Amino acid sequence: MSLILYLSVAVIAAAFLILVIYLSRTLNSMGKTLDSVSKTLENLEKQLDGVTSETTMLLHTTNDLASDIQQKTESLNSVVDAVKGVGDSVRKFNASLRSITNEVELKTEENKDKIAQVVQWSNIMLELKDKWQTKKEKKQAVDSLEQGYRRQKARARH
Structure with missing residues (x-):
């Protein structure tokens, strides 16, 4: 019985040794896997740091662009408001001009006879002016001839 006992202990010791060898190999393999x-x-952490920094830069750039777009939109809004104001002014000016034109047409139609008389009197005045100027030029020509005649006479005496 003591032989069985020794054999049992030897088998248990061999099994324990085999178990320890396999556990050692498994733990060694697991250690390599854990190192890997x-x-x-x-490496993943380094890559994530790079991606994080690039994402941060991209976010800053996006914020700068959004701010720039906001400023340009506000500037464009003021330009649009100014153009709208100019359009309103032009529209009001056209309405005023139309009103004045209509009023002038109405007054012209009402005073058509008076305008015709003014035109006739103006023509008469222009004709009188032309006649008066012609008469004045003739008088100057006669005076000039008389002076020339007097000079010749005075030269002839000397």
């Missing part, structure tokens, strides 16, 4: 996972995680 650790390296992969380190």
Whole structure:
């Protein structure tokens, strides 16, 4: 019985040794796997840091662009308001001009006879002016001839 006991202890010791060897190999393999996972995680962390910094820069750029677009939109709004104001002014000016034109047409139609008389009197005045000017020029020509005649006479005496 003691032989069985020794054999049992030897089998248990051999099984324990085999178990320890397999556990050692498994733990060793697991250690290598964990080292590989650790390296992969380190690389992933570095890549995530790069992506995070690029994302941060992109976010800042996007914010700057949004701010710039907002400023330009506000500037454009003031330009649109100014153009609208100019359009309103032109519309009012056209309405005023139309009103004045209509009033002038109405007054012209009402005073058509008076205007015709003014035109006739103006023509008469222009004719009188022309006749008076012609008469004045003739008188100057006669005076000039008389002076020339007097000079010749005075030269002839000397």
